[in-house]
Amino acid sequence: MTFPNRFLGRNGPAVSAIGLGCMGMSDFYGPSVRTDALQTIDRALEAGITLLDTGDFYGMGDNEMLLAEALQGTGKNKRDRAFIQVKFGAQRGPDGAFLGTDARPAAVKTALAYSLKRLKTDYVDLYMTGLDPTVPIEETIGAMADLVEQGYVRHIGISNLDAAIIRRAHATHPITALQYEYSVISRDMEAEILPLCRELGIGITAYGVLGRGLLTGSTGAGETDWRSKILPRFQGENLEANRKLVAVLQDFARQEGLSPAQAAIAWVASQGEDIIPLVGARTLARLEEAIASPLKLPAGILARMEKALPTDQVQGSRLMSLRR
Ligand SMILES: NC(=O)c1ccc[n+]([C@@H]2O[C@H](COP(=O)([O-])OP(=O)(O)OC[C@H]3O[C@@H](n4cnc5c(N)ncnc54)[C@H](OP(=O)(O)O)[C@@H]3O)[C@@H](O)[C@H]2O)c1
Numbered sequence: 464m465t466f467p468n469r470f471l472g473r474n475g476p477a478v479s480a481i482g483l484g485c486m487g488m489s490d491f492y493g494p495s496v497r498t499d500a501l502q503t504i505d506r507a508l509e510a511g512i513t514l515l516d517t518g519d520f521y522g523m524g525d526n527e528m529l530l531a532e533a534l535q536g537t538g539k540n541k542r543d544r545a546f547i548q549v550k551f552g553a554q555r556g557p558d559g560a561f562l563g564t565d566a567r568p569a570a571v572k573t574a575l576a577y578s579l580k581r582l583k584t585d586y587v588d589l590y591m592t593g594l595d596p597t598v599p600i601e602e603t604i605g606a607m608a609d610l611v612e613q614g615y616v617r618h619i620g621i622s623n624l625d626a627a628i629i630r631r632a633h634a635t636h637p638i639t640a641l642q643y644e645y646s647v648i649s650r651d652m653e654a655e656i657l658p659l660c661r662e663l664g665i666g667i668t669a670y671g672v673l674g675r676g677l678l679t680g681s682t683g684a685g686e687t688d689w690r691s692k693i694l695p696r697f698q699g700e701n702l703e704a705n706r707k708l709v710a711v712l713q714d715f716a717r718q719e720g721l722s723p724a725q726a727a728i729a730w731v732a733s734q735g736e737d738i739i740p741l742v743g744a745r746t747l748a749r750l751e752e753a754i755a756s757p758l759k760l761p762a763g764i765l766a767r768m769e770k771a772l773p774t775d776q777v778q779g780s781r782l783m784s785l786r787r
Pocket residue numbers: 483484485486487492516517550622623642643669670671672673674675676677679681724725741742743744745746748749750752753
């Protein structure tokens with residue numbers, strides 16, 4: 464089956480117009496069922512959703528092994544159908560604790576070597592770094608550029624960087640995509656980052672399109688769900704206030720004949736052909752809803768949605784706070 468494509472960045476590759484965010488299948492959002500996750504990835508590929516987003520630190524390698532099983536498991540050879548986007552750099556202990564970031568050149572190459580083994584592949588389509596404040600971005604991107612030249616990486620991406628660093632990264636080697644949180648309730652990217660990416664021809668893979676589940680009723684509670692532990696929007700009075708947004712979105716979506724998730728996905732997808740919403744679906748039902756989302760809503764509907772969900776009504780920072 465085919466799914467509409469978009470180009471990732473001005474000169475970048477064609478990928479599916481929405482991507483599958485695989486993180487929650489291994490980590491952070493409470494228990495996940497492996498067979499559901501595998502079926503979801505299978506179905507995404509069958510439906511033409513090629514962009515699969517992972518990170519080497521999602522489940523400390525587990526998420527990459529899951530992808531390998533979905534793509535290269537017994538009797539399967541689906542590697543060529545997928546566009547695998549891998550983030551690296553976050554350091555984690557055996558208990559899962561975040562220990563910092565390592566994006567020194569040797570660490571970049573070591574991380575990629577291990578990712579290739581876990582993914583059972585010999586190349587990554589898009590390799591993506593966050594910021595290691597102890598390493599000039601030029602050194603990190605320079606090491607990634609070596610990997611491009613050697614054929615292990617096809618495109619370079621960056622995640623959650625500020626404007627000045629984005630410019631420096633792009634001056635070192637063309638950056639294909641920036642990953643950044645973007646949704647109707649998280650719009651800070653619009654001030655500086657999005658215009659800069661458009662100027663430089665960098666595509667966006669947007670995460671948190673459903674507000675990390677906040678917009679669709681997840682409370683982030685539960686022992687293995689990190690949201691209530693590290694995301695201020697999922698905590699205490701903030702959560703209580705933010706829960707009101709769920710009903711607002713439900714009402715709005717119902718009037719438009721959409722589900723709340725579809726309205727949230729469609730809002731992001733409507734912001735530009737250079738933006739690819741990632742959807743954190745981990746079951747077939749969630750994925751099918753995303754597949755059926757419109758990718759372009761009329762301006763009047765978008766404006767009504769923004770009015771119904773003003774960003775200043777959202778309580779708490781979208782950024783994680785690792786202090787416990
Ligand atoms: N670069 C970064 O810093 C960064 C940060 C976060 C995420 N990411 C990437 O972006 C991807 C997507 O982000 P995300 O998972 O945080 O955000 P998300 O898609 O905004 O939220 C995922 C949540 O939405 C729920 N959901 C998914 N589909 C739904 C549907 N059709 N109806 C109702 N609820 C639905 C999920 O429910 P269930 O819990 O029921 O499954 C889950 O709780 C991740 O998988 C990861 O690959 C990157």
